[in-house]
Amino acid sequence: MSVVACDPDHELRVLAEFRDGVYRCFGRWADTLFELVDALAGSTRPIRSVAELMFEPVLRRGWGSLYQALERGAVDVVAARALLARHVRPAGVLMFAVDVSKFPRPDTRYVPDVGMQYAAERDSAGGTPVVPGWAVQWLCQVGLGAAGDPKRSWVVPMDLRRVGTADNANDLAAAQIADLAAQLRAGKVPGIPLFLHDVG
Incomplete structure (x- = not known):
């Protein structure tokens, strides 16, 4: 009978490595941006x-620092995508979903490139099913819930890109898929990825 060695600290080391990788993705204002991520995640x-984040216990900075970090800070987006691809969760089949979310901005006069976004919740009420706002396209690993338990469907975000008013979401999806596939190959992640899309 063989005994499999169990390392109780393995997951903590993986988490520490991931957090170190996240920090290294930041340039200017790295400390504040890292605390911002911790506050959002927790x-x-x-x-x-942004000001509401001041009430999170892990955030030690004032709201002014948060705004400055968001405006003046630097994020290495390529490094962040590579980091997320290295931490793809093992699963029976590598499944990823691509979909667009809307961020309504109906009252803004200061946010650039606001377009009309489809709002399904307004469709059934007899109103116009659109709202001014931004569109953001997610690419997430899916299929991570417990076997046979559809209510526990966890996802792992891999990429997030803004869909501008002059952009084509399908072209953007193709670029996201190509970039992730290249990252998975570079990281020697086993399996053939399957990408799921909505009707659009």
């Missing part, structure tokens, strides 16, 4: 503004 309630 929040148990919806965050509607």
Whole structure:
């Protein structure tokens, strides 16, 4: 009978490596941006503004620092995508979903490149099913829930890109898929990825 060695600290080391990788993706204002990520990840309630993050215990900075970090900070997006691809969760089949989310901005006069976004919740009410706002396209690993338990469907975000008013979401999806596939090959992630799309 063989005994498999169990390393109780393995997951902690993986988490520490991931957090170190996240920090290295930041340039200017790295400390504040890292605390911002921690505050967002640890929040148990919806965050509607940057100033609300000041109430999160892990954030030690004032709201002014947060705004400055968001405006002046630097993020190495290519390094961040590579980091996420290295941490793809093992699963029976590598499945990824691509979909667009809307971020309504109906009252803004200051946010650039606002377009009309489809709003399904307004379609059934007899109103016009659109709202001014931004469109953002997600690429996430899916199929990570417990076997046979559809209510526990976890996802792991791999990429997020803004769909501008002059952009084509399908072209953007193709670029996201090509970039992730290249990262998976470079990282020697086993399996053939399957990409799921909505009707659009």
